[in-house]
Amino acid sequence: MRARLIVFPIRGRNWCFSRSIDQSVLDSQYSQTPSTFKQLWIKISSSEKATDSNAELLIDFVANKMNRAWTGLEKAPPGSFKNKIHGLGLRLLAGVRPSEIFLKSISKEVTNVEITYPSSLNARLVRRRLRHIAFRGTVIHKKYFYGSVSMLPLTSAFAVLPLPNIPFFWVLFRTYSHWRALKGSEKLLQLVSDTSESKTPNENSEKADHNSLGVQWVLQPSEELEKQLHCGDDDDGLSKDTISDICKTYDLNTIDVLKYRNSV
Template sequence: MGLKLLSRVKPSEILFKSIPKELKCVEITYPSSLNPRLIRRRLRHIAFRGSVVHTQYFYGSAILLPLTSVFMFLPLPNVPFFWILFRSYSHWRAAKGSEKLLRLVTDDSTCPNQHLETKTRERTASNSDEGSDDSAGPPWVFDPSKELDEIIDHDDANGLSKCSIKKICEKFNLNTMDVIKYQDSM
């Protein structure tokens, strides 16, 4: 029953929970046929939506905690209380992770040509400033990938096939089931 409940957790929540507090830079790999501004805008939208949704769910779960604590007087394990406690903590972590991602992706947005910077230019700039923690570049790195273009070109306009998703997951060491579950949830 616990595994069935955990399988209902959205993959976006798992992504946001996995973002550490110490994260200073985000590397974004995308098909080179797409516009980096569009990618950054979509990532900002996902992070903003995640922070709003998970904050609301956190407050909703926290309100339910006192109601489920009533079951503590029963001689049985208080599964509802611990489940709501776990979900509260999970939504809190997801809200903090999405806020961190939103801060990273929206930082330094005043510079008009940020999307033109390449991965190599940013890495050489950060290597020359090894002593300083704050580099002059943005906290994101865009990495256009020709390999992703080749994998995606074989699919139709309706979306990616499961074979293409499997190839992408193998290339980037992703869990195929989580990616398919995320695609199905959209």
């Protein structure tokens, strides 16, 4: 499966790294995840895959349940207890780094990436920055993953209270999130490494077949993205309107991209 990555400077030394949203792929992945314990058991018992694959299936099943519960909170009536929990969750999620969200989007199904970037940027610099964020992710998210796992037994003790165990579910979500970001970091680092096959603008004509077998990353400079950056560039970085236009053009999540602008 191919993933389209959009890379561009957003404010000073802050660069945005984001993946274009492909709703059909999301729907396909969602439909393949078991929705009940019975379906999960049947799929695991009938699978001839390694234990690691079954563990990932179990993790996806739990994540699916958490997403359904979150959707239920989102639809709760205003002012209700569930609605207040949803508001608390939004405030907590606002603190999640955008780089973590980006790395989580690089799933194991991704076999190659198309990297779109402003034409004025050096292609080697773009790939170097991608390798850096991937390598840094393997270090940071491994550390935070083990840290979150160690917090699970402590937060599970709050289950004795007559209230929803929000600390436990938050730590459980952070454990899953760091694990996904770690796997995404490893996958991205593998795809954009020096040993992987690639195509660059200098090696092939613009009409080259980018779907050729064996190509793991393609660098694609964009004149359109370059123009959008110049239209909205100022002393404080790209304006919100410009970021919104770029997100519409390349199917990006505006809220996640804005986090790059405000990050330190």
